[in-house]
Amino acid sequence: MNLKQLSETLGLSQTTVSRALNGYPEVAEATRRKVLEAAQAHNYRPNARAKSLATGRSMAIGHVIPVSAKHEMVNPIFADFVAGAGEAYLQHGFDMVLSLVPDDGEEAAYRELAAKRSVDGIIVHGPRTDDERIAMLRDIGLPFVVHGRMSRHADDYDWVDVNNLRAFYRATEFLLDLGHRRIALINGLVSMDFAARRLDGYTQALATRGIAPDPDLIRSDEMTEAYGYRSAGEMLDLADPPSAFLCSSIIAALGVRRAIEARGLAMARDVSIITHDDDLSYLSNRGEVPIFTATRSSVRDAGRLCAERVISLVQNPVQPAQQVLLEADLTVGQSTGPAPARTARDT
Amino acid sequence: MNLKQLSETLGLSQTTVSRALNGYPEVAEATRRKVLEAAQAHNYRPNARAKSLATGRSMAIGHVIPVSAKHEMVNPIFADFVAGAGEAYLQHGFDMVLSLVPDDGEEAAYRELAAKRSVDGIIVHGPRTDDERIAMLRDIGLPFVVHGRMSRHADDYDWVDVNNLRAFYRATEFLLDLGHRRIALINGLVSMDFAARRLDGYTQALATRGIAPDPDLIRSDEMTEAYGYRSAGEMLDLADPPSAFLCSSIIAALGVRRAIEARGLAMARDVSIITHDDDLSYLSNRGEVPIFTATRSSVRDAGRLCAERVISLVQNPVQPAQQVLLEADLTVGQSTGPAPARTARDT
DNA sequence: TTCATCGCCCAAAGCGCTTTGGTGAGATCC
DNA sequence: GGATCTCACCAAAGCGCTTTGGGCGATGAA
Numbered sequence: 001m002n003l004k005q006l007s008e009t010l011g012l013s014q015t016t017v018s019r020a021l022n023g024y025p026e027v028a029e030a031t032r033r034k035v036l037e038a039a040q041a042h043n044y045r046p047n048a049r050a051k052s053l054a055t056g057r058s059m060a061i062g063h064v065i066p067v068s069a070k071h072e073m074v075n076p077i078f079a080d081f082v083a084g085a086g087e088a089y090l091q092h093g094f095d096m097v098l099s100l101v102p103d104d105g106e107e108a109a110y111r112e113l114a115a116k117r118s119v120d121g122i123i124v125h126g127p128r129t130d131d132e133r134i135a136m137l138r139d140i141g142l143p144f145v146v147h148g149r150m151s152r153h154a155d156d157y158d159w160v161d162v163n164n165l166r167a168f169y170r171a172t173e174f175l176l177d178l179g180h181r182r183i184a185l186i187n188g189l190v191s192m193d194f195a196a197r198r199l200d201g202y203t204q205a206l207a208t209r210g211i212a213p214d215p216d217l218i219r220s221d222e223m224t225e226a227y228g229y230r231s232a233g234e235m236l237d238l239a240d241p242p243s244a245f246l247c248s249s250i251i252a253a254l255g256v257r258r259a260i261e262a263r264g265l266a267m268a269r270d271v272s273i274i275t276h277d278d279d280l281s282y283l284s285n286r287g288e289v290p291i292f293t294a295t296r297s298s299v300r301d302a303g304r305l306c307a308e309r310v311i312s313l314v315q316n317p318v319q320p321a322q323q324v325l326l327e328a329d330l331t332v333g334q335s336t337g338p339a340p341a342r343t344a345r346d347t
Numbered sequence: 348m349n350l351k352q353l354s355e356t357l358g359l360s361q362t363t364v365s366r367a368l369n370g371y372p373e374v375a376e377a378t379r380r381k382v383l384e385a386a387q388a389h390n391y392r393p394n395a396r397a398k399s400l401a402t403g404r405s406m407a408i409g410h411v412i413p414v415s416a417k418h419e420m421v422n423p424i425f426a427d428f429v430a431g432a433g434e435a436y437l438q439h440g441f442d443m444v445l446s447l448v449p450d451d452g453e454e455a456a457y458r459e460l461a462a463k464r465s466v467d468g469i470i471v472h473g474p475r476t477d478d479e480r481i482a483m484l485r486d487i488g489l490p491f492v493v494h495g496r497m498s499r500h501a502d503d504y505d506w507v508d509v510n511n512l513r514a515f516y517r518a519t520e521f522l523l524d525l526g527h528r529r530i531a532l533i534n535g536l537v538s539m540d541f542a543a544r545r546l547d548g549y550t551q552a553l554a555t556r557g558i559a560p561d562p563d564l565i566r567s568d569e570m571t572e573a574y575g576y577r578s579a580g581e582m583l584d585l586a587d588p589p590s591a592f593l594c595s596s597i598i599a600a601l602g603v604r605r606a607i608e609a610r611g612l613a614m615a616r617d618v619s620i621i622t623h624d625d626d627l628s629y630l631s632n633r634g635e636v637p638i639f640t641a642t643r644s645s646v647r648d649a650g651r652l653c654a655e656r657v658i659s660l661v662q663n664p665v666q667p668a669q670q671v672l673l674e675a676d677l678t679v680g681q682s683t684g685p686a687p688a689r690t691a692r693d694t
Numbered sequence: 695t696t697c698a699t700c701g702c703c704c705a706a707a708g709c710g711c712t713t714t715g716g717t718g719a720g721a722t723c724c
Numbered sequence: 725g726g727a728t729c730t731c732a733c734c735a736a737a738g739c740g741c742t743t744t745g746g747g748c749g750a751t752g753a754a
Contacts (some may be wrong), residue, residue, distance in 0.1 A: 002740055013704045018742060045462035049400045050740035053709050058396060058442070061466075067433070067705060074430035076423035083421035086414070095465065096445045097407070100433035103498060115392035117710095118442065218623035224629045251629050258638070261608065282422045282571045282598050291605070311464050348709055360734045375732060400739050464740095579723035585703060697754085704747075714737075721728070 001042045007155055012039050021046070026174035060095040060319055061085075061310055064110060066126060068103035072222060076251060077299055078125070080280050083149065084303025085123065092311050094120075107136055114140035121310040123147060127159075127193045143307045143313035149192050155213035158313065160324040164194050164276075167328035168201030168246065171274045174293070174330060175244045177208055179339035180272060182217065184235050184242035184254050190220040196277070198248060199340045217242050228255025236271070243339045247275035250283050253292055257335070268337040275335075276328070290333030297328040348389045357385050361383045368393070371438065407442040407686035408432075408657055409466035411457060414474060415450035416457040423598060424646050425472070425660060427627050428494065432470065432648025439658050440469075454483055461487035463531040470494060474506075474540045490660035495540050503674070507652045507671040511541050511623075514642035514675035515548030515593065518621045521640070521677060522591045523556055526686035527619060529564065531582050531589035533575055533599050545595060545623070564589050575602025583610055583618070590686045594622035597630050600639055604682070617685040622682075644675040 007017040012035070019025045020035035027035075038044075038302060052058040063082075065074060082096070086302035089096050097119055101109035111131070113119055121143040126132060131150040134157055146159040175183050197284050199220075216238060219231040228247065235242055238257060247253040253275035260271045262304050277285045277294035279301075285292050305324055313319060354364040359382070367382035367414045374382075386390075410429075412421060429443070437442050442578050444466055448456035457480070458464055468490040471480060478497040493506040510651055522530050532549050535542035540628040546567075563585060566578040575594065582589050583606060594600040600622035607618045614620060624632045624641035626648075632639050652671055660666060 003742095004740075014741080015705080015743080016491060016703055019703090026702065031702080033666075043458065043462065045404055045459055046742095047400075047740050048465040049396055049405060049462035050709090051742080053396045053400050053711085054740075054742040056709075065433070067430070067437075072430070072628055074426050074433065076426055076627075079421050079426035080447065081422055083414070083419070083447070084529065086412070086445065090414075090449075091449050096447075098429065098433065098443045098445060100430070100437050102437075111390065116395040118395040160366055201430075226631050226634065242447065245743085254630075280423075283601075284571060284573050287573065350712095351710075361711080362713080362735080363733055366733090368711085373732065378732080393712095394710050397739090398712080400741085401710075401712040401741075695754100696754090700749105701753075702748090702750105705743095707744075710739105710741085712738085712754095715735095717734080720729100721753085724725105724728085 001044045002047065003044075003247075006038060006042060006044050008159070009042075010035060018166065040092055045064045048170050048196045056117075057314075058118055058120055059093060060097050060119045061089065061314075062099060062113050062122045064099050064106065064113065064122065064126065065098060066103045068105050069102045074100070074135075076280055076282065079131055080298075080300045081303035081306075082280060082296075084280070084300035084305075085307035087304075088304050088307035088311065094307075094311060107133070110137060121145075121315045123306050123310055126188065126189050129193050130191075131193070133340040133341045135179035135188055143317055145310040145313070147302060147306050149197075151193055151196065156321050158309055158321050158323070160302050160309065162194070162302070162326045162328055163202075164328075165201040167276065167330070168198040168295070169205045170201075170330050171246055171276075171295050172202045172205035173208075175246065175272060175274060175336070176205065178244075178272065179335060180242075180244040181211065181339065182214070182240065182242040183244045183246055184217040184232070185213075185219070186231050186247045186256060187218065187220045188223050188248040195220060195248065201248060223249035223252045225251050225255040225258075228252030230255070231260035233262070236260065236265070237270050244272040244336070246272070247273060249287055250275050250277050250280065250294070251290065251297055253335075254283075265275045267335050268342055272302070272336040272339075277331075285333065290331055291335060292329065293328050293333040293336040295328040297326050302326065348391045349394065350391075353385060353389060353391050356389075357382060367518060398529040403464075404441060404661075405465055405467055405501075406439070407444050407466045407621065407663075408436065408654065409444045409446060409460050409469045411453065411460065411469065412445060413450045413453050414447045414524060421447070422570075423629065424596065424625050425626055427625060427645075427647045428650035428653075430628070431645075431647035431652075432654035433650075435651050435654035441654075446590055449483050455482070456639065458487055459482060468492075475538050476540050476543045477538075478540070490657055490664055492657040492660070493587045494649060494653050496544075498540055498543065501667050502670055505656055505670070506669050507649050507656065508671050509541070509644045509673045509675055510650070511544035512551075514644070515545040515550075515625065516552045517677050518593055518623075518642050519549045519552035522593065522619060522621060522683070523552065523558075525591075525619065525669040525683060527591040527688075528558065529561070529587065529589040530591045530593055531564040531579070531593055532560075532566070533578050533603060534565065534567045542595060543569060549593060552620050568600045570596035572598050572602040572605075575599030576606045577602070578634050579603040579606035580609070583607065583612070589618070591619040591621070591683070594620060597622050597624050597627065598641065598642070598680075601630075614682050617672060617687055619683040619686075624678075632680065637678055638682060640678065640680040640683040642675040642677050643671050649673065662671045 007014045020032040124146040127148040127150045129151045134153050137144045149159050149161045221227045245256050274293045277296040278299035354361045367379040471493040472496040474497045476498045476502040484491045496508045568574045592603050621640045664688040
C-alpha cells in the first residue's frame with residue numbers, strides 16, 4: 001500500500017493525504033481523521049526511501065567504527081554506548097547505521113557516507129591525539145559529534161567527553177594519599193586521545209609528589225582482560241613491583257585482579273587497584289561496597305548525549321559548537337587500601 | 348555532484364553514465380574509462396536514497412533489538428556478534444541498521460521496518476521458546492535469519508545456532524565424571540530459547556546418573572557479573588552447597604568466581620566452574636591453559652554466518668531454508684577439578 | 695451586487711537514480 | 725546494394741514521496 005493507492009481508496013489527492021498525515025494545517029479535521037483511520041486500517045507507512053529522497057532527510061545517524069587487527073572498537077564499552085545512543089534515536093524516530101570500516105579507509109568511509117547521503121549526521125568514535133578528521137568532517141558538511149576529543153584541535157566542534165585528565169589525576173592522588181609510591185598505569189592505546197589524557201593526569205599527580213613516572217610501570221594497549229592479566233603479572237614479577245594499579249577499564253582491571261590473586265596476593269591488602277569504570281550494565285561495579293575503587297562515568301549516558309546532540313544539529317545545523325565535559329565520580333570500593341609496609345630494599 | 352551534473356560535464360546522457368558506472372556491457376570501453384575517471388575526479392557517489400528508490404534495494408540489513416527494563420540485548424555478547432556481522436556487511440557493501448525497540452512494540456517494529464522499506468533483510472535476535480515471530484516475519488515478506496532458534500517451530504526458516512543442548516549435556520557430564528553431584532546451573536533468562544535448551548541438556552545429563560535437578564541450584568536471569576556473584580554466593584551459603592557451577596556466560600562466570608573466592612574457597616580445588624564461552628574478544632578465555640573450562644563457540648562467527656546468510660537470501664530470495672548448527676568445543680581450563688571429598692552430611 | 699478573503703483541496707513538478715524502448719551509424723551478409 | 729545486425733548511445737518514464745503554485749466555492753465586507 002503506497003500513498004497513491006491510499007489516496008485513491010479515499011478519493012482524495014496524494015497531496016491532501018500527505019498533508020493530512022504530516023499534520024499540515026490546510027486540511028479539514030474531518031478529512032484528516034478519515035485519512036488517519038484509513039492509513040491505520042491499511043497499515044500504511046510512507047516508504048522511507050522515497051520520503052528521504054523527497055525531503056532530503058534520511059532520519060538516520062551513522063556511526064563509523066574503524067576495525068583493524070590491532071584495534072577493536074566493537075567492544076563491551078561500545079555496546080553500552082550504543083545502548084545509550086539507541087535510546088535517544090528511538091525517542092526521536094531516528095535509525096542507527098553502523099559501518100565498520102577498515103582502519104586505513106576511514107576517511108574514504110566518511111566521504112562515502114556523506115556522498116551517499118544515507119545518514120543525516122555522524123558520530124565519531126575513537127578520536128586519536130593526532131586526529132585530522134575534523135577538517136575533513138567539516139569539509140563534507142554533515143553534522144557530527146565526537147565521542148571524546150582531539151587534542152590537537154581547538155574546541156570548535158561538538159564533543160562529549162569525560163574529564164579523563166582530572167579523573168586519573170584524582171585517582172593517582174588517592175593512591176598517593178594511601179601511601180603508594182610504585183603505582184602502575186594499565187592504560188588504553190596511547191594513540192587514543194582519552195588514553196593520552198589519562199597518562200597526563202597520572203604523570204601530573206605523580207609530579208606533585210616529586211615522583212618520576214617509571215616506564216616499567218606504564219603499559220598501553222587494547223583494554224582486554226588478557227592484557228590486564230599479562231601486564232600486571234609481568235609487573236608484579238619485577239624486582240621492585242608496584243603496590244597499586246591504575247587501570248583504564250574495568251575489563252582490564254579484572255585481568256589485573258586475576259594476576260594479583262594468581263600470585264597469592266590479596267587485593268587491597270597487598271596490592272591496590274583503582275580503575276576507570278564505564279558503568280557497563282553487564283559488568284556493574286555498584287552495590288553496597290563496589291568491588292573496585294573507581295572513577296565512574298557512564299558511557300551509556302555519553303552515548304545518549306552524543307545522539308541527542310547530533311539530532312539537535314540535524315534539526316538545526318546553525319548552532320555554536322557545544323562541548324560536554326562529564327566529571328567522573330571517584331567511588332571507593334574494596335580494591336584499595338594503604339600501601340603495605342615497604343621492604344628494606346624499597347627505601 | 349549528482350548523476351545529471353556528471354553526465355553534463357561528460358557530454359553523455361545519464362543513461363550511459365549510469366550504465367558505465369554499473370558495469371553494463373552496452374557501453375564502449377573507452378567511454379567507460381572516461382566516465383570512471385570523471386566520477387573519481389569529482390568524487391561522485393550515487394545518492395543511496397535515490398538509488399534504492401529506483402532499484403528497490405536499500406543495501407541495508409536491519410537488526411531489531413528489544414530493550415526493556417528486565418532484558419538488555421545490547422550486551423558484550425551482542426557486541427561481538429555485531430563485529431562478526433559487520434565484517435560480512437563490509438565485504439558485501441551492506442549497511443547495518445540497528446533499531447532498538449521497546450519490548451512490547453516488537454511486532455510493530457518489524458512491520459514498520461518492512462513497510463518503510465529501509466532494509467532488505469532482517470536478523471532476528473533473542474528468540475524465545477514461545478516465539479510467535481516466524482509467522483509474522485514470513486507475512487511481511489522480508490528475508491530474515493534468526494540467531495538462535497524458536498523451539499515451537501518446525502525448521503522451515505533460516506537460523507544459525509549453537510548446539511546448546513549438547514554443549515550443556517557434555518559439560519554436565521564432564522562434571523559428573525569428575526565426581527560432582529551437586530551441580531548448580533547459572534542460566535540465562537529461561538524464556539530465551541537458548542537457555543531452555545541449556546537447561547534441557549543439564550537436566551538430561553543429570554538424569555542419566557539418576558540425579559533429580561534441585562531447584563535451589565538452578566537460577567535464570569540476565570547474565571551479568573553481579574547476577575553470577577549473587578546467585579553463586581547464595582548457593583554457597585546453603586547447608587548443602589554445590590561443588591560445581593555450570594554457567595551460561597563467561598561474564599556471569601566471573602561473578603561466580605568472585606563469590607567463590609570471597610568465601611576463601613579455591614576455584615577448581617574446592618569448587619569447579621564450567622562456563623559457556625562465546626569467545627568474546629575482550630574477555631578471551633584462550634591461552635596455554637584457559638582460565639575457565641568451557642564450552643566454546645564464537646558468537647562472532649555466528650554473526651558473520653547470519654549476515655552472510657541474510658545477504659544470500661536478499662540476493663536470491665527463493666532458496667530452501669537453511670539451518671546451521673554450530674558445535675561447541677569443550678575445552679579444559681583451570682576452573683575444574685575432581686569433586687572434593689564429601690562431608691558426612693552429604694552421604 | 696461585486697470583490698477580496700479564506701478554507702480546503704488538487705495537479706504537477708521535482709528529489710536522483712535505474713531501466714525501458716528506442717535510434718542512428720557502421721558492419722555484415724547474401 | 726539492400727536487408728539485417730550490432731554497437732553505442734539517448735530520451736523519457738518510472739520509483740513513492742513532498743511541496744509549489746494554483747483553483748474553486750463559500751463567506752464577509754464594501
